[in-house]
Amino acid sequence: MDHQQGCSHCNNPSFEEGYANRLCPECRKDLSRHPIAGWVKGLAAGVAVLFLISLFNFPAIFNATLAYRKGKRLMDERKYMSAEKIFSDILKAYPSNFKMNAHYVIAAFHNRHYAIVDSVMKKWAGKSPEDREMVAKVNAVIEQSRFLEPEDPSVSTKLDSTTNRKEYIKVLEQYHALHQHDVAGMLALGEQYYIDSSFKQAIDILEVARKAAPEALFGHRWLALSYAGNKQFDKGLEICEELLSDNVESIDGLTAKAGILLKKKDDKKALALAQQMYDLAPSNPYAICTLALAAHFNGNTAKRDELCRQLHAMNDSVSVAFIKGVEQDKIHFRD
Numbered sequence: 296m297d298h299q300q301g302c303s304h305c306n307n308p309s310f311e312e313g314y315a316n317r318l319c320p321e322c323r324k325d326l327s328r329h330p331i332a333g334w335v336k337g338l339a340a341g342v343a344v345l346f347l348i349s350l351f352n353f354p355a356i357f358n359a360t361l362a363y364r365k366g367k368r369l370m371d372e373r374k375y376m377s378a379e380k381i382f383s384d385i386l387k388a389y390p391s392n393f394k395m396n397a398h399y400v401i402a403a404f405h406n407r408h409y410a411i412v413d414s415v416m417k418k419w420a421g422k423s424p425e426d427r428e429m430v431a432k433v434n435a436v437i438e439q440s441r442f443l444e445p446e447d448p449s450v451s452t453k454l455d456s457t458t459n460r461k462e463y464i465k466v467l468e469q470y471h472a473l474h475q476h477d478v479a480g481m482l483a484l485g486e487q488y489y490i491d492s493s494f495k496q497a498i499d500i501l502e503v504a505r506k507a508a509p510e511a512l513f514g515h516r517w518l519a520l521s522y523a524g525n526k527q528f529d530k531g532l533e534i535c536e537e538l539l540s541d542n543v544e545s546i547d548g549l550t551a552k553a554g555i556l557l558k559k560k561d562d563k564k565a566l567a568l569a570q571q572m573y574d575l576a577p578s579n580p581y582a583i584c585t586l587a588l589a590a591h592f593n594g595n596t597a598k599r600d601e602l603c604r605q606l607h608a609m610n611d612s613v614s615v616a617f618i619k620g621v622e623q624d625k626i627h628f629r630d
Contacts, residue, residue: 366378393426453466546579
């Protein structure tokens with residue numbers, strides 16, 4: 296008989312029918328006892344290990360996905376303080392993820408946390424991430440940084456050599472006379488006018504900057520407070536809303552708005568706003584000082600003193616002196 300018609304292993308013509316492989320009873324029994332090859336076992340073990348690793352990683356990946364969705368939603372809602380915290384936490388687990396870093400930079404920039412922006416951007420210097428859409432979004436935000444420093448860097452040396460605010464303002468006035476289209480120079484001068492209580496001059500220069508570069512919101516806090524100092528409270532609140540429309544959780548916008556509400560003697564609303572701000576940024580000196588001021592005008596002296604102790608621990612003697620001055624009626628905040 297042709298061996299192709301017998302057992303495929305030993306050519307025994309008495310193979311068992313009904314099986315896919317033609318084997319005689321002896322060969323079938325013998326082969327069934329052979330152990331599985333080592334490489335097959337290794338492969339199976341490898342697959343099992345990978346499966347177990349994926350099971351252990353799944354909760355972390357799942358949680359990160361949920362956190363990303365929440366962070367993205369907060370970004371869409373322009374709640375940048377909350378979004379920044381979310382992306383900061385995600386990056387602890389996934390520090391090399393460009394999209395997470397990009398969202399983190401954008402949120403931090405809106406929150407004026409420039410040290411964070413600088414540290415993250417340094418990590419990506421010279422690299423070309425494939426996510427061109429996120430690259431464009433980051434570049435669009437970072438491009439606004441041109442409004443933070445005067446175009447001519449030599450003015451910084453002159454400012455460093457001044458010994459008092461009057462000299463400082465004079466240097467900026469001279470710079471502005473020579474660089475009238477430099478928005479950063481206008482913003483710096485407007486801030487100094489406000490600090491010097493020259494509210495009308497601050498309003499004039501900051502309004503010019505606001506019209507020249509509506510997207511440059513860096514001077515809006517000083518503009519709002521200058522309007523308040525000029526008794527134009529509603530106009531000041533209008534400027535605050537411009538800040539808050541860009542960043543719902545803007546510390547600049549919330550502190551200025553709460554301060555103006557206190558000047559208007561709308562103390563309860565100011566206190567609620569100041570508490571919201573403090574909850575968002577409990578280590579921010581502006582937030583602490585504003586809440587202390589709101590607590591004072593709402594009669595909560597214990598809260599005011601507790602917050603003053605926080606400021607003292609932060610070595611913020613200026614804010615402490617301000618609160619004490621208001622408390623002792625040496626500074627007439629509402630006049």
